[in-house]
Amino acid sequence: MAGEAADWLRRPQVPPSSKENPFERFGFSRNPFPSKPSVVIGSEGDTLPYLPTLRAQEEQRFEELMIPRPDRSTSRAIAFLMDYATRRGRGIGKTVFLNHQRKRIMSDLGRSLAGDSYVLFAVHILPLPGGSRKFWQVARLIAEGMSEQGAIARALWRLRAFSTIIPNEILSQTADNPEDTIGNDAWLRKQGVDVDFQLASYIRTELIQGGVRPEVAKALAYFGHDPFAWWGSFLAHQTDSSWRNEGTKLVFDDLVRLFILAGFSKGLLLVDEVEKIVTEQNMQERRTFVDLIRYYFIDGSCENTRHDFYSLFLTIHPYVQELLVPHWEAAGLDRFAALSREFAQEYTVYFHPLNQESAEPLVRVYLDAARPSESPQRELLTPFDRRAVEEALVRSGGVPGKMLELLHHAMERAVDKQWSSIGAEQIHQVFQDRPPEQPEDEEISTTQLPPAHPDLRGNG
Amino acid sequence: MAGNWWKKPESRNVGFFIDLSLYSEALRITAERGSITASLLRQELSQRTRGLMFVERQSKRVAADLVRELQEFGWLKRMNGSGQPIENALYTLTPDGSQILGSSNQETRRLLAVAMHRRFTIPGWFVSRLWKVNPAGQGEVILPSPPRDWRPQARPWEKKEWTSDLAAQALKASKMAQSICPGSFPIEDKTWVQAVRRMWDHLGTWERKRRADASGERISTFSPRGRLALAMRSAAVEILFGAIPPGQSRPDIFSNFSNKPPLYPRTFRVWCPRLADLELIFYTDRHPDVAGRLIFPTAVFRGEAPHPPFEKLQGIQDPDDDFLWLHQPDWESQGHLFLNTLIQTHRLISRRVGTLYISLLDVRDEVCRQVRLSATLFDEFLACAFRESLRPGATVSISIESDIREDQRSGSGLTRRPIWIDGVPYSLIAIGKISS
Numbered sequence: 001m002a003g004e005a006a007d008w009l010r011r012p013q014v015p016p017s018s019k020e021n022p023f024e025r026f027g028f029s030r031n032p033f034p035s036k037p038s039v040v041i042g043s044e045g046d047t048l049p050y051l052p053t054l055r056a057q058e059e060q061r062f063e064e065l066m067i068p069r070p071d072r073s074t075s076r077a078i079a080f081l082m083d084y085a086t087r088r089g090r091g092i093g094k095t096v097f098l099n100h101q102r103k104r105i106m107s108d109l110g111r112s113l114a115g116d117s118y119v120l121f122a123v124h125i126l127p128l129p130g131g132s133r134k135f136w137q138v139a140r141l142i143a144e145g146m147s148e149q150g151a152i153a154r155a156l157w158r159l160r161a162f163s164t165i166i167p168n169e170i171l172s173q174t175a176d177n178p179e180d181t182i183g184n185d186a187w188l189r190k191q192g193v194d195v196d197f198q199l200a201s202y203i204r205t206e207l208i209q210g211g212v213r214p215e216v217a218k219a220l221a222y223f224g225h226d227p228f229a230w231w232g233s234f235l236a237h238q239t240d241s242s243w244r245n246e247g248t249k250l251v252f253d254d255l256v257r258l259f260i261l262a263g264f265s266k267g268l269l270l271v272d273e274v275e276k277i278v279t280e281q282n283m284q285e286r287r288t289f290v291d292l293i294r295y296y297f298i299d300g301s302c303e304n305t306r307h308d309f310y311s312l313f314l315t316i317h318p319y320v321q322e323l324l325v326p327h328w329e330a331a332g333l334d335r336f337a338a339l340s341r342e343f344a345q346e347y348t349v350y351f352h353p354l355n356q357e358s359a360e361p362l363v364r365v366y367l368d369a370a371r372p373s374e375s376p377q378r379e380l381l382t383p384f385d386r387r388a389v390e391e392a393l394v395r396s397g398g399v400p401g402k403m404l405e406l407l408h409h410a411m412e413r414a415v416d417k418q419w420s421s422i423g424a425e426q427i428h429q430v431f432q433d434r435p436p437e438q439p440e441d442e443e444i445s446t447t448q449l450p451p452a453h454p455d456l457r458g459n460g
Numbered sequence: 461m462a463g464n465w466w467k468k469p470e471s472r473n474v475g476f477f478i479d480l481s482l483y484s485e486a487l488r489i490t491a492e493r494g495s496i497t498a499s500l501l502r503q504e505l506s507q508r509t510r511g512l513m514f515v516e517r518q519s520k521r522v523a524a525d526l527v528r529e530l531q532e533f534g535w536l537k538r539m540n541g542s543g544q545p546i547e548n549a550l551y552t553l554t555p556d557g558s559q560i561l562g563s564s565n566q567e568t569r570r571l572l573a574v575a576m577h578r579r580f581t582i583p584g585w586f587v588s589r590l591w592k593v594n595p596a597g598q599g600e601v602i603l604p605s606p607p608r609d610w611r612p613q614a615r616p617w618e619k620k621e622w623t624s625d626l627a628a629q630a631l632k633a634s635k636m637a638q639s640i641c642p643g644s645f646p647i648e649d650k651t652w653v654q655a656v657r658r659m660w661d662h663l664g665t666w667e668r669k670r671r672a673d674a675s676g677e678r679i680s681t682f683s684p685r686g687r688l689a690l691a692m693r694s695a696a697v698e699i700l701f702g703a704i705p706p707g708q709s710r711p712d713i714f715s716n717f718s719n720k721p722p723l724y725p726r727t728f729r730v731w732c733p734r735l736a737d738l739e740l741i742f743y744t745d746r747h748p749d750v751a752g753r754l755i756f757p758t759a760v761f762r763g764e765a766p767h768p769p770f771e772k773l774q775g776i777q778d779p780d781d782d783f784l785w786l787h788q789p790d791w792e793s794q795g796h797l798f799l800n801t802l803i804q805t806h807r808l809i810s811r812r813v814g815t816l817y818i819s820l821l822d823v824r825d826e827v828c829r830q831v832r833l834s835a836t837l838f839d840e841f842l843a844c845a846f847r848e849s850l851r852p853g854a855t856v857s858i859s860i861e862s863d864i865r866e867d868q869r870s871g872s873g874l875t876r877r878p879i880w881i882d883g884v885p886y887s888l889i890a891i892g893k894i895s896s
Contacts, residue, residue: 033499083859083890138739275863316818318888319863325814340814356852394850448747449641452598452795452832454769456760456787 022333022415023370024280026383032370033408050100051365054358055093063113066311067268070117075266075311077297078337080348082316093400094315094351098124098270102149105268114265120153121259122268127276133285135292138277139247140238144271146255147227148234150179155262156225157182159206162263165199183225200227210261212304216254224258252296256303256310267310273316277322288301288325298336354400359393360386362400363407383414383421395431406431464779466588468714469581469722471532475525477518478733479508484568487535487557495539495552497639498523507856511875515672522548527551535560563864564651573738574775581730584776585722586714591713594643598756599830602644603696605689605745605752614681620664622657626688630656633751640749646706647699656688663687693753694725701728712779736877739786739834744825746871748809752823757833759786761840764845787832791844794831798841799848801830803856806891809887813888819867820860820879820889821845834878843881856895861888 003311023031037107052059065079081094090345101120105113121147125138132138146152157178159169166182170191174181181187185195193199202219208214213323216234261269281289296302297312304310316324316339325340333339337347352361360381368378381389384407396402410422410430419426482505489504490496496504502523507516518526524546530536535557539550541890553561560571577583590599596681605627634652637645668678701723703711713722723731732755734739743755761782769789776784791798805826809818828838842860860879865887867873878885 010692154715317860317863318859318890319865321815321817322813334702350892352857355894390852394847398850448639449826450830452600452756452830453801454787454789454832456598456764456785456832 006423016118021325023411026411026414027372027375027377028367028370028411029372030370031408031411032366033404033411035405035408042271050327051362052100054354054362055097058097058349058351059101063261065336065347065349066114066313067110068118069114073309075166076347077308077311077339078281078333078347078446079315080314080316080337080339080344081351082321082348083318085292095272096123096271097351099273100255102270106248108151109264110266118265119263120266120268121154121264123149123151125269125271127271127273129276130280132277132288133280134244135289135296136244136247138271139251140243142251143255144235145269146232146267150188150227151267152220152224152230152255152258153179153183154229155258155264156220158201158262159258159262160199160225163199163202163206165191165202177334185225206261207295208259212254213249216250220258222370225303229331248292248296248302252302252304252310256307259309260303262364264309266308268313270313270315271308272315272316274314275320278320286323287327290324290331290333296337298333353394354398354403356390356393359403360389363389363402366404366407383419384410385423387421387424388427391427391431395427464829465711466581466585466713466779470579472580472720472722472727473521473528474580474582474727474730475524475529476730477525478730478737479510480572480734480737481508482522482526483530483535483572484528484560487561488555490536490551490553491561495550496536497550498527498547502525511877513857513874519552523547529579530557532579535575538559542855545584545671551714570773571739572774573740576734576738577776581713582722583738583740584761584778585734586701586731586735587731587759588761589701589705589786590755590757591760592708592743593646593700597641599760600644600754600756600829601700602637602641602750603700603753603755604630604637604645604692604830606630606685606692607632607636607651608751611687612684615682615684617668620682621673622660623885624685626660627653627657629688630692636751640789641754644754645696645700645857646695647741651699652695655699656691659691659694659698660687662694663691675873696752697723697725697728736835739836740784742825742828742832742834744876746821746867746876747825747829748778748812748819748822749826754829756829756832758828758832758837759784787834788837790832790835795820795841795844795848798827798831798833799845801827801841801857802845803891806828806889810890816892817859817861817888817890820887821876823889826881839880842879846881857892859890859892861890862886863888 021029025030043202062081065076068075081098083094098214102124105120105122110118110122114120121148123142125141125145127138127141132141157174158184160166161174167186170188170193171182173191188195188199200221204217207217212220219234223233250257256267277289278286293312294300296304297306321339328334328339334341334343338344339347363381363384364379367381368386371378388410392403392406396406406427410427413419413426413430482663485505486496489501491502491505499520502518502520505518505523508512509515526537527549528546529673531538533556535554536551537554539552539610560568563571573583587599590601593601595600610629630653631649634647634649634787643841654765668680670676670882672676694837700706702721703713705712732741732743732753736743740759741755741757743753744750745753747754760770761778761780761784763782765772765785770785771788773784773786778784802823806818808824809826824835824838824842827833828835833841844858846858848854849856860881862884865873878887880886
């Protein structure tokens with residue numbers, strides 16, 4: 001019995017550090033390539049090595065379309081991120097790209113990108129499979145994303161700072177770590193700030209006078225500075241019914257007013273995997289959804305359209321474009337953000353395929369991340385050679401995610417089989433052994449079809 | 461050969477299955493077990509897909525037909541007395557059947573084509589007939605369907621009379637076929653409309669089906685579009701694939717004057733996919749520009765032909781003793797033509813649809829028509845083109861996706877042959893230039 005009690009009370013033990021590292025003979029502290037090459041926002045996977053030069057072209061286009069700057073005309077209200085004939089949409093790196101853009105913007109609220117004239121925030125939104133087909137469900141995702149990723153908290157920190165209630169000498173201590181200082185009631189109280197009555201009451205009044213509904217203003221003033229508290233006190237209490245009836249009012253009126261009061265100029269909504277919204281919808285839902293995008297982002301009667309506040313950046317999976325186009329055109333959205341035909345490129349960031357020139361630097365970044373800083377092998381491809389990387393690139397269809405996975409397995413195999421180096425032949429072997437993949441009304445033209453090229457009665 | 465005629469088929473009783481891999485799997489199972497019965501074979505046959513439709517188990521009839529055909533081809537032989545019903549009779553491999561087991565997929569397809577031709581005469585005759593119907597268009601034939609914009613309301617079951625609207629739609633369909641592909645439907649208007657009307661009236665005599673739900677009630681309405689499409693298909697098969705070629709006065713196949721046509725609409729449904737899998741023809745019901753079934757041969761009867769791109773199929777000769785030559789170009793010599801046609805077709809459809817990613821199946825249908833490729837060869841060529849596009853220095857980028865399109869989720873779209881590469885079915889394609 002004592003043994004059983006010990007078993008059910010057992011906690012996972014940290015493995016002894018003396019355990020042999022099988023990758024050491026290659027000069028690595030671990031397998032340099034991830035077993036799960038995907039990004040989970042806010043988790044450890046969020047820190048996958050990112051090579052900015054790999055997507056420099058796409059980043060530049062993103063800035064042109066989405067980032068407001070005084071020296072050029074306005075940014076797009078709606079723009080798209082789409083594969084440029086790069087084979088698999090999944091694993092190409094769009095999520096990593098979006099996450100990186102969000103981090104760039106949030107690191108200084110867009111100062112390095114837009115200059116001092118604009119204060120920006122960005123939210124990365126991941127639709128839930130099966131739970132995002134209605135517009136109000138997407139509005140809820142936006143609100144939750146703003147909360148979890150700290151946009152609302154930052155707005156409240158700014159409101160607190162602008163309130164003049166917190167003395168300058170206290171404010172000067174908050175710059176490096178706002179979350180634990182101006183965003184922390186206990187810390188403020190310790191500094192002698194009257195958080196509960198004076199500060200919260202002031203912000204509440206400001207918000208109400210700015211047009212935010214009183215119940216929302218109250219929750220924001222008392223809990224908005226802390227994402228967990230805001231979740232527990234407000235978001236968690238919203239039922240499906242209240243999201244359906246008032247969710248759009250919260251996102252497109254109340255929160256816009258909050259952000260404007262907090263001195264933000266624009267909010268970027270980076271929506272990933274739009275196919276999870278669109279492919280679930282039936283025709284009527286799709287049409288309604290697109291109509292509502294027009295209403296809430298272009299010319300409907302709400303605070304967002306009055307101030308052109310949110311910019312929507314939609315990640316379009318190839319098939320989604322075809323599904324959305326008829327509804328997009330019927331809703332007249334093509335005039336504001338062309339999803340198809342000749343003007344589409346004016347609103348689209350195209351994701352280009354990896355090639356040999358870009359694949360090698362990406363592989364080096366991963367290899368170096370697993371090497372000691374003093375390693376003489378830094379910036380080398382060893383144990384791979386150039387042909388191995390080329391083979392991996394071709395075998396994975398130019399998709400970074402798949403290539404990294406293939407290289408991960410190649411490293412594992414190299415350890416098992418005691419390979420001293422990994423060439424094209426070894427990559428080919430690993431690829432061959434991979435498990436099989438699972439399978440994933442117009443007027444008739446009377447224009448004559450072109451003739452067949454070969455003449456089967458001639459020489460073919 | 462019987463004079464100028466194709467020989468009389470030894471049998472018209474073709475099995476109602478179209479997946480040719482069933483033959484080799486049945487032989488393999490028999491070899492592993494030593495002997496087999498039809499009912500045992502049914503249990504042992506693996507799950508498979510037809511298009512994108514999952515087929516968990518073959519029917520009893522398919523298993524029985526499979527065993528019967530394998531016996532008729534001389535690849536299985538019966539071990540016990542002939543008195544046994546076919547489900548329980550024991551079969552074992554013949555030496556010829558054992559030889560098939562060691563063959564590659566392509567060799568098996570060729571052997572099957574010859575075996576089927578010997579037994580049914582249809583494979584060679586069908587290719588020859590396509591060439592006879594439209595020699596100037598290299599055998600391109602269209603079996604018209606009602607125009608896509610004609611969507612009449614359901615009619616009460618009793619209201620089955622032929623109307624001027626039905627006649628107009630049938631006529632419009634044939635004119636569209638002739639207009640888009642001259643010579644593909646060389647039938648006089650009067651002959652055509654009369655044939656469709658006769659079939660329409662015949663379909664009107666059918667008994668009403670019962671609903672599939674618990675009520676079991678008989679259905680009370682029918683779809684005029686569906687019925688007209690069926691009448692048009694039956695009429696077109698009767699006219700184009702009867703014993704007498706259109707526009708001629710003598711039969712080209714020995715019929716023993718029994719008035720039995722070489723093909724019935726029902727057997728036509730089986731033969732088209734079989735012949736397409738054998739790489740003798742290509743057909744599609746969903747070509748973006750054609751309302752109806754477009755069929756063309758990917759083989760030709762001739763005395764001699766250069767190899768490559770032609771491959772002689774020993775064992776199938778026409779009444780003039782010409783051999784059947786399959787158009788089997790290789791990537792090295794025809795890759796550039798394929799790639800150019802692929803890019804051009806993608807560009808045209810993409811411009812019309814307005815999106816970069818378009819249906820790969822639509823592109824496939826038109827590319828195969830222009831380059832005269834079988835669907836199997838298209839898969840191989842596309843895989844080559846795709847790999848080439850990933851090599852350093854490539855000027856175009858090709859993207860293929862495996863999403864299931866909405867038009868593939870039901871009806872004939874579900875059974876439309878996808879493009880298979882490395883065991884994965886693909887359905888979307890985008891082609892773009894690679895910027896420097």
